[in-house]
Amino acid sequence: MIAVLFFTFGALALAGALGVVLSRNPVHSALWLVATLISIAVLFLIQDAELLAAVQVIVYAGAIVVLFLFVIMLLGVDRRESLAETLPFQRPIAVALGLMVAAEILLLAAHTWATGAKTTSGVPIEGGGDLGNNIQRVARVLFTDFLWPFQLTAVLLVIAVVGSVALARRSGEPTGEADSEGATETATETETATSTSTETGGAS
Amino acid sequence: MSSSSLALTITPSYYLVLAAALFTIGAVGVLVRRNVIVMFMSVELMLNAVNLTFVAFASALDDTAGQVLVFFTLTVAAAEVAVGLAIIVAIFRRRRGMTADDLKVLQG
Numbered sequence: 152m153i154a155v156l157f158f159t160f161g162a163l164a165l166a167g168a169l170g171v172v173l174s175r176n177p178v179h180s181a182l183w184l185v186a187t188l189i190s191i192a193v194l195f196l197i198q199d200a201e202l203l204a205a206v207q208v209i210v211y212a213g214a215i216v217v218l219f220l221f222v223i224m225l226l227g228v229d230r231r232e233s234l235a236e237t238l239p240f241q242r243p244i245a246v247a248l249g250l251m252v253a254a255e256i257l258l259l260a261a262h263t264w265a266t267g268a269k270t271t272s273g274v275p276i277e278g279g280g281d282l283g284n285n286i287q288r289v290a291r292v293l294f295t296d297f298l299w300p301f302q303l304t305a306v307l308l309v310i311a312v313v314g315s316v317a318l319a320r321r322s323g324e325p326t327g328e329a330d331s332e333g334a335t336e337t338a339t340e341t342e343t344a345t346s347t348s349t350e351t352g353g354a355s
Numbered sequence: 356m357s358s359s360s361l362a363l364t365i366t367p368s369y370y371l372v373l374a375a376a377l378f379t380i381g382a383v384g385v386l387v388r389r390n391v392i393v394m395f396m397s398v399e400l401m402l403n404a405v406n407l408t409f410v411a412f413a414s415a416l417d418d419t420a421g422q423v424l425v426f427f428t429l430t431v432a433a434a435e436v437a438v439g440l441a442i443i444v445a446i447f448r449r450r451r452g453m454t455a456d457d458l459k460v461l462q463g
Contacts, residue, residue: 153364153365154363154364154365157365157369157370161369161373164373164377165373165376165377165380168376168377168380168381168384168400169380171380171384171393171396171397171400172380172381172383172384172387172388172393172397174393177390177392177393180392180393180396181396184396184399184400187377187400187403188403191403191406191407194370194373194407194410195407195410198370198410198411198413198414199414200410200413200414200422200425202422203406203410203422203425203426206426206429207406207429210429210433211399211403211429211432214433215399215432215433215436218436218437218440219392219395219396219436219440222392222440222443222444223392225444226443226444226447241386241387242387244386245383245386245387246383246387248382248383248386249379249380249382249383249386250379252378252379252382253375253376253379256375256378256379257372257375274418274419274420275417275418275419276413276414276417276418276419276422277417285422288419289419289422289423289426291419292419292420292422292423293423293426296420296423297420297423297427300427304426304427304430304431307430307431307434308430308433308434310434311433311434311435311437311438312437314437314438314441315437315438315440315441318438318441318442318444318445319441319444319445
């Protein structure tokens, strides 16, 4: 049963990944990405990671792919991409490099694993006494051993929110404040440009 | 392969091989495609392959810490997508092109 699930959804994940790379329309790529993400959620589920499967569907397929589709629709870039190569031999070299990466990873996966030790206060995935279900076990580890990285992710998310808002405002519609800011920026740019040109002029 | 595999036990190596294939497809996608949004999607594929590796090792070593690490990867991926797509929108407003070749002059 597990084997059937693994091969079915593993093949589906691989097909979705190929669809992401090979589709010429970005909207089709996003939809193939959904197929891959949900297949990986099923693979999480059969590895006793129930909470992660739910989070994968909610966060990735629910939020991130919607964000991708929103940007694609907003920019209107859902036209087909021209397939003319601007760099010579880009695709053969890329495929060769990819095959080399695959060979290296498979070689490493076939050999002895580099990681062999548990964490010091490891919480087992199943069994091990009265530790509750998967959500309770993950929460136990997350809020004890990994409390400091957890706090850092809060800082990271705040930085991401502030950064995306700042990026969206800076080049947005010219409100009064942003307009004056841009004007001063261009003024300083032209000033430095003229100063450098006079410097080079004096040097020559 | 899967025809007579009802009694086949899936070892962690199967997941590692699958994750390696997904990672490779994502890496080739980043190298080959020139649409920046599709390049982002390929990066997401690579991150998902790593997540799959984390969960496979978590169940192999019977330790929940591997599953917790996937949360941090998810957070970083979400932050990366938010900021990256904001950058893409900002660039697109300035110059009407969405392939990586349109971005070869970065100084505005």
